[in-house]
Amino acid sequence: MDEISTPSQEWLAARLSEALGSGRVVTAPADLEPFLHEERGLYRSRSGIVVLPRSTEEVAAAVSICAEAGVSIVPQGGNSGLVGGAVAGEGEVLISLARMNRILSIDPVDFTMTVEAGAILETIQDAAEAAGCLFPLSLGAQGSCQIGGNIATNAGGINVLRYGNTRDLVLGLEAVLPDGRIWNGLRALHKDNTGYALKHLFIGSEGTLGIVTKAVLKLFPLPQEQQLALCALGTIDDALTLLSRLKGRAGDSVTAFELISGFALDLACGHSGAARPIAEAHPWFVLLELSGSQGGSALRDTLEESLGEALEQAIIGDAVIAESLDQAASFWRLRERIPEAQKSIGASIKHDVSVPVSRIPQFVSEAGAAVVEALPGTRICVFGHLGDGNLHYNLSPPADASDAAFMARYKELNAIVHDIAHRLDGSFSAEHGVGLLKAAELRRYKDPLEIELMQRVKAAFDPQGRMNPGKLLGTI
Known part of the structure; x- marks a missing residue:
């Protein structure tokens, strides 16, 4: 028991390999590398074990073994997130859904598609189109991001104005809970008024309540x-x-x-x-x-x-x-x-904010004045989804400033922008999530009662705090 309570990486890797079979566990440094980098280069995973399951049952087996051993788990989709939500620390096990990438069924009568969580968003879009349907979720990383990650972060994108966020496009889910049990909510129902809508707890939870393994998605007629x-x-x-x-x-x-x-x-x-x-x-x-x-x-x-x-x-x-x-x-x-173009002029301080649509002009005016007053010459790069109130309000350094000097002002400039969004009844994270990067903002801007209620949900699903620790509520 003492060995299992504090297992070595070698013991844990061997136990996972024995349970899941050949080729499911990665430990060689060169093979680990693709899973350890983070999109913006702000973090780097330090996990020595990556598990690559091919089925929900294998995910459940891996989670059960880690739970019994007291080892924390970090789910990982396409690893294209922007807030460090899939970064693993020392001794934590990464579970990648990359091999669970099948499209299981398409029903053009019900306008539904059932997929595994590792399916690439663009592959889903193409499959829907081939069936004469539309899956409208669309974002810049769609060639590499996975639907499980989209669900975990409640991804937005360019079509939210018409079709809504990912939350509005999911009818049912299957998920592996932190103790290894499988919850089957994989129902293609538009109406199911039988109590708490558990699927909505997983959507946007950033992998802190469990690992989404399958989903029933909502399709639409293909535009003519x-x-x-x-x-x-x-x-x-x-x-x-x-x-x-x-x-x-x-x-x-x-x-x-x-x-x-x-x-x-x-x-x-x-x-x-x-x-x-x-x-x-x-x-x-x-x-x-x-x-x-x-x-x-x-x-x-x-x-x-x-x-x-x-x-x-x-x-x-x-x-x-x-x-x-x-x-x-x-x-x-x-x-x-x-x-990508903004990278060519130096470092950037990025903000993914939303305010009521009618207040966007006020936000842009006040934030611009406050930022330039704090750091004259700051170049402001604004773009985003005006129709739903979500702006990517990104700052680049003055032409004569070094990246290091600019990034030293990160916390100050970040607070200026987020304070104004908050004062205008907005959000500091419209579609990218919280992850590691914005956990402090959650404490700064969320109502204490709201945080307490979320903590209670987390404790009910994951009393040991082993599922994606440090992300979202894990740092509170």
Whole structure:
């Protein structure tokens, strides 16, 4: 018992290999390496064991062995998160869902798809399209992120305005609990009014309550018409006016409404070598999309009419409507390349905030003034999902400042931005989660009673605190 209570890595690896079979346990340093890095380079995992199960039963077996041995577990999806939510410490075991990547079934009548948690988001999108359906979750990392990670972080993306967050796209779940038992909530029901909706506890829990292993996803009819436009504007207030006009005319057909500052667009164009879609400089741009399942040109007509009126009334300064799928894709690439382009001008202090949509102009104005007052010359890169109130408010160093000097101001600048978002009834984390990076913000901004209630949920599921320790509530 003494050995099991404080097992060596060698003993634990051998025990896991014996239970799960050949090829399921990784311990060689070179083989561990891909699982140890973290997307932003802020952390590095120190685990000496990675488990690669191929089934829910194998996940349960691995979790049971670790629970009996008193060893903590860190679930890992595509390892593309931005807040250190899948980083493992010394002596902790990483469980990667990468090999559990099957699409188990697609039902185009019920508009559902059942998948394993390791399925890549882009693979899910493609499978849905092949069946004449749409799975609308869409984000920059979709070629590598896994649906289990999307569920664990309640991922957002560009289509939240029309379809909601991941939480709105999940009908049922299967999960392995911290003691190794399997909870089967894998039901394809839109209505199930039989008590607490346990699936919602796992969605957004960042792997602290259990490991999601399968999911039933909600599908939609495949759009038959999509129209994309890039608009230039003088103010964010004008962007909100345009959004209101479009929603009034097109309703739920307004699928995406992305705000891009002129500075952010210049960065993306310069970094990629692409010509500016609108040659004249403007303070703000909006990339908007309308989509519908009826086909024809009704949405094109609506868009042209709406933008024409907006031009006449000086709500927008210019606009270009994508004339082909290739041109539409080139517009989206510019939007997606902003984070990469920002790296080219130095270190960055990133914020994933949300405020009520109507307060976005006030937030941008107040945050910009406060940041520049604290550190004159700070370059502010603003882009994000204006339609649902979520902005990526990223700061780059003054042109004459070193990265080290800039990052030394991290806590100060971070607090300035988050304090303003909080004062405007917003959130310090709109879609990226809390992880390790923002645990202190949780303590700073959450109501004490809310934290207490979350702690009680955590204790009920994981009384030993062994599931993804240190993340979310684990540090409180």
